[in-house]
Each structure stands twice: as structure tokens, then as C-alpha cells.
Amino acid sequence: MSDSQQTAPFDYIIFGATGDLMMRKLIPALYNQLRVGHVPEEARIIGSARSKLDNEEYRQRAREALNRFLPDAHKDADLIERFLKKIQYIAIDSTKYESNWGGLKEILAQSPDDRIRVFYYSTAPQLFEAISENLHAHGLITKQSRVVLEKPIGTNSETARAINDGVSRFFEEGQIFRIDHYLGKETVQDIIALRFANPLLQAVWSGEYIKSIQITAAETVGVEGRAAYYDTSGALRDMIQNHLLQVLSLCAMEAPSSLEADAIRDAKVNVLKALRPIPEEAVSAETVRAQYVQGTLNGEKVPGYLEELGEESHTETYAAMRAYVDTPRWKNTPFYIRTAKRSAHKLSEVVVTFKEGTSKLFGGTPGADRLVIRLQPNEGFGLSINVKNPSAAGFGLQRTALDGRFAPADGSLIPDSYERLMLDAVRGYPALFIRRDEVEAAWAWVEPTLNAWAADKAPMEHYAAGTYGPEQARQFTAQTGDQWHEDMAD
Numbered sequence: 001m002s003d004s005q006q007t008a009p010f011d012y013i014i015f016g017a018t019g020d021l022m023m024r025k026l027i028p029a030l031y032n033q034l035r036v037g038h039v040p041e042e043a044r045i046i047g048s049a050r051s052k053l054d055n056e057e058y059r060q061r062a063r064e065a066l067n068r069f070l071p072d073a074h075k076d077a078d079l080i081e082r083f084l085k086k087i088q089y090i091a092i093d094s095t096k097y098e099s100n101w102g103g104l105k106e107i108l109a110q111s112p113d114d115r116i117r118v119f120y121y122s123t124a125p126q127l128f129e130a131i132s133e134n135l136h137a138h139g140l141i142t143k144q145s146r147v148v149l150e151k152p153i154g155t156n157s158e159t160a161r162a163i164n165d166g167v168s169r170f171f172e173e174g175q176i177f178r179i180d181h182y183l184g185k186e187t188v189q190d191i192i193a194l195r196f197a198n199p200l201l202q203a204v205w206s207g208e209y210i211k212s213i214q215i216t217a218a219e220t221v222g223v224e225g226r227a228a229y230y231d232t233s234g235a236l237r238d239m240i241q242n243h244l245l246q247v248l249s250l251c252a253m254e255a256p257s258s259l260e261a262d263a264i265r266d267a268k269v270n271v272l273k274a275l276r277p278i279p280e281e282a283v284s285a286e287t288v289r290a291q292y293v294q295g296t297l298n299g300e301k302v303p304g305y306l307e308e309l310g311e312e313s314h315t316e317t318y319a320a321m322r323a324y325v326d327t328p329r330w331k332n333t334p335f336y337i338r339t340a341k342r343s344a345h346k347l348s349e350v351v352v353t354f355k356e357g358t359s360k361l362f363g364g365t366p367g368a369d370r371l372v373i374r375l376q377p378n379e380g381f382g383l384s385i386n387v388k389n390p391s392a393a394g395f396g397l398q399r400t401a402l403d404g405r406f407a408p409a410d411g412s413l414i415p416d417s418y419e420r421l422m423l424d425a426v427r428g429y430p431a432l433f434i435r436r437d438e439v440e441a442a443w444a445w446v447e448p449t450l451n452a453w454a455a456d457k458a459p460m461e462h463y464a465a466g467t468y469g470p471e472q473a474r475q476f477t478a479q480t481g482d483q484w485h486e487d488m489a490d
């Protein structure tokens with residue numbers, strides 16, 4: 001199958017190729033893009049990590065990953081074998097100059113000099129500068145090279161700057177693709193479509209008509225096999241600094257002048273810079289942090305965070321913040337952001353609550369208009385509005401909901417975010433990647449909260465696994481007359 005969206009031939013060189021992300025996301029994403037005809041025949045995938053494996057041993061791991069992580073509808077035994085032939089593996093300790101960079105050079109030399117090279121750093125960020133330096137020292141960075149940086153870019157402003165500076169010594173900003181997989185979600189891009197392709201919504205998209213916007217990313221999983229990373233990170237660094245602030249930026253930005261990367265990124269960074277600072281002394285009023293304790297999920301008992309971890313910890317698994325965007329469009333409109341592990345449901349959504357109507361005609365309405373943008377699952381939107389209750393005497397009102405789906409018109413599954421992002425890096429299209437100034441502005445905004453939490457200036461609340469979060473989070477929204485959207489499964 002071929003397709004107009006097929007990329008130019010490329011060599012994808014992925015560091016961290018034996019890791020969890022590679023197996024769960026990157027390999028399935030590249031396979032799926034081959035399946036839909038976007039990957040050209042000449043394309044090659046070169047995995048690298050320290051583990052000593054030959055090509056066949058590595059391909060066997062990739063085969064197992066495909067069998068485990070692909071949906072059945074996408075499994076095609078012949079295509080899987082064709083895909084695996086594109087993969088080679090080379091063991092390199094990427095922090096060491098004297099490691100087998102020569103071997104990588106030989107592999108890359110088999111392609112024409114102008115072949116697009118994408119170096120994907122699926123490793124801990126502490127390695128990013130060293131990998132870049134070694135690629136440079138061994139003459140592997142060409143004009144046609146790009147580098148994809150996995151999150152997290154640092155743990156605060158200072159470390160983010162250090163990572164950005166370190167990579168920028170060897171790559172131009174235009175070659176650097178900082179990944180935020182939420183931007184690769186088709187439904188997150190739908191925020192742009194809903195806002196700017198529909199005059200109906202465009203006309204009321206401001207604090208004049210909108211009472212509040214809630215952004216939620218809730219997961220039923222705990223920290224799984226990533227406790228070592230997660231316990232040094234926590235919910236604020238893991239989800240809010242990046243994914244949720246990106247979603248907030250898309251919800252709050254002014255119309256970009258075009259869909260060019262820098263037009264969108266300029267519009268987003270203006271939002272991040274307009275976020276009203278939360279000084280350390282205001283953190284306990286403007287945020288809630290919590291850890292899950294033992295509870296019940298899907299009818300099964302699950303342990304608390306500390307039990308899973310096996311030691312004491314002050315890391316939050318739940319974080320909620322109230323944000324204000326100080327632009328004329330939004331002055332004093334609260335944006336609530338929250339994220340949780342071991343929540344009652346897996347769900348990411350944006351809930352836009354409009355102000356109540358002022359007409360005296362009905363003596364009040366049963367509720368405010370509300371738009372729910374379901375990022376995942378059940379991708380789509382619901383618009384709840386007031387209509388006449390046909391069975392009521394007089395002019396009673398009732399609620400009704402319009403439901404729209406984001407599913408592809410041809411009935412296929414919505415592609416995983418990594419599919420789009422990995423090939424956008426090949427295409428050199430950075431609109432769905434984060435620019436350096438965005439990363440640093442996001443860190444600058446969350447930093448006082450991180451500092452206040454580290455200094456225990458806000459209490460650590462608790463919630464039972466399988467619930468929506470701590471009671472304090474409910475009181476928190478009630479302060480502005482808001483309520484979390486908690487009928488998540490509806």
C-alpha cells in the first residue's frame with residue numbers, strides 16, 4: 001500500500017531500545033505506520049542500548065512486543081516479519097566515547113549521505129548531552145539529522161535549561177523535537193479544530209461566557225514498574241508540567257496566525273507566560289496534593305502507594321491546581337487541572353462549563369451549558385444544554401446532551417500518538433513538539449509549587465485507590481462555585 005503521506009527514506013536510531021517505552025510504544029508505532037503505508041521500503045530502524053544482543057535476539061524481543069501490544073486487528077504475521085527485517089541492533093554505552101560508535105557509523109554509512117537520520121533519545125534525560133556529544137565526536141550528526149528528546153526535560157527550570165543547553169551544543173533548535181505525547185493525540189489536536197473551525201464555539205470561547213475549564217488526566221494504574229522514576233518525579237512533574245499545561249495552552253491560546261509550527265508554539269507560549277504566578281505562600285490555597293492508600297479498583301483490593309513502594313515517601317500521586325491566565329480573554333476564569341494514579345477510571349478530558357443564562361423567562365435553568373471534550377477513551381465530545389421538558393406542565397426545562405465522536409470516518413482505530421509524532425520528526429514538522437521556551441515557561445510556573453511541596457508548606461492528603469481523589473479537592477473547587485466533573489464513566 002502506498003500513500004501520499006509516505007515519508008522520505010529514513011534511518012531511525014533509537015537509544016534506550018531495550019526499554020519499556022520502546023517495546024510498548026515506539027516499535028508498535030513504527031509498525032503501524034508501515035502498515036498504513038507511511039514508511040517507505042528503504043527505511044531502517046537501528047535500536048541501541050548497553051545490553052549485548054545480536055540482531056536476531058533483539059528482533060525476537062520486538063516480535064514479542066508487537067504480539068503483546070498491538071491490537072489484534074493490526075496483527076499481520078507477514079507484515080510483522082517484513083517490519084522486523086528493517087530493525088538492527090547495536091550495543092553501545094552511550095555515555096562512553098570509546099564504546100562502539102564506530103559500529104553505528106558503519107551501519108549508517110550503508111545509507112546515502114543525505115538520508116534523514118532521526119536520533120530518538122528514549123533514555124533518562126541525564127544521558128541526553130552525553131549521547132549528543134558522542135554522536136558529534138564520531139561525526140554522526142549530519143545536516144539531515146534531527147533529535148527527538150523524551151520527557152521529562154529536567155526536574156525544574158535549572159535542570160531543564162542545562163539539558164536544553166547540553167543538546168543545543170550539538171543540534172540547532174530546528175533539529176530538536178521535544179516530545180509530549182499528548183500533543184500527538186488526535187483528540188488533543190481536536191481542541192484546535194473545535195475552537196477555530198466552529199464559529200459557534202469561537203464566539204463564546206472566553207471568560208465572558210465560560211465560567212471555568214477543567215482539565216483531567218486520570219489513570220487507574222499505579223506506578224507499575226516505574227517506581228524508581230516516579231518516586232523522584234510525582235504527579236506534578238510527570239503530568240502537569242508537560243501534558244496538562246500543553247492542553248491548557250491549547251484551550252486558552254489566541255488563534256494562531258497559521259498552522260505553521262511556530263505560529264502555534266508562539267500562541268501556546270504566550271499562555272504559559274501569562275499564567276498568574278502562584279507564590280509559595282499561596283500554594284496551600286491554590287493546589288491539592290495527595291497519595292493513594294489501599295482501596296478497591298474494579299472489584300479488586302489494591303495496595304496503597306507506600307505499600308507498593310515499600311518505603312516512606314513524600315511523593316504525590318494526585319495533584320490538582322487552580323490556574324488563571326492573565327490575558328484579556330480569560331481574566332479571573334479558573335482553569336482547574338488535576339491528575340491522578342489509581343483513580344476510579346482511566347480518562348482524560350476537558351470540561352468547559354459555561355455561565356448560567358441570565359434570562360428571567362424560566363425562573364432559572366436546570367444547569368449551565370457544558371462541553372466535555374473526551375480526549376480518551378470514548379474519544380469525542382458531549383454538549384449538555386437545556387431544552388423544554390415535554391411532560392412538564394407550563395414551561396419546565398430538562399437537560400439533554402449532544403454527542404459527537406472523533407473516530408475516523410472509515411471506521412479504523414484512532415492512531416496512537418507516537419505514530420504521528422515519530423513520523424512528524426522524519427518529516428521535519430515540529431508543530432506537535434515543544435519548543436525550548438515552552439518547556440522553560442512551564443517549569444517556571446510550577447516551580448514555586450514544587451518548592452512549597454518539598455518544604456511541606458501544603459498538607460499531603462490521602463485518597464483511597466479507586467476513588468476520584470481526596471475530599472479536599474472537592475472543597476477546593478467549591479470555593480469558586482465549581483464542581484469536579486465526576487460522572488467520568490457516563
Ligand SMILES: NC(=O)C1=CN([C@@H]2O[C@H](COP(=O)(O)OP(=O)(O)OC[C@H]3O[C@@H](n4cnc5c(N)ncnc54)[C@H](OP(=O)(O)O)[C@@H]3O)[C@@H](O)[C@H]2O)C=CC1
Pocket residue numbers: 015016017018019020021022048049050051092093094095121122123124125127150151152229
Ligand atoms: N515508559 C513510559 O511509559 C514512558 C517513558 N518516558 C520516558 O522515556 C524514557 C525511557 O523510558 P523507559 O523506556 O520507561 O525507561 P527504561 O528504564 O525502561 O529504559 C531505559 C533504556 O535506556 C538504556 N540505557 C540506560 N543507560 C544507558 C547507557 N549508559 N547507554 C545506553 N543505553 C542506556 C537501557 O538499556 P540498557 O540497560 O540495555 O543499557 C534501556 O533501554 C525516559 O526518559 C522516560 O521518562 C516518557 C513517557 C512514558
Ligand SMILES: O=C1O[C@H](COP(=O)(O)O)[C@@H](O)[C@H](O)[C@H]1O
Pocket residue numbers: 181217219238239348
Ligand atoms: O507521560 C506519561 O503519561 C502516561 C499517561 O499517558 P496516557 O497517554 O495513557 O494518558 C503516564 O502513565 C505516565 O506516568 C507519564 O510519564
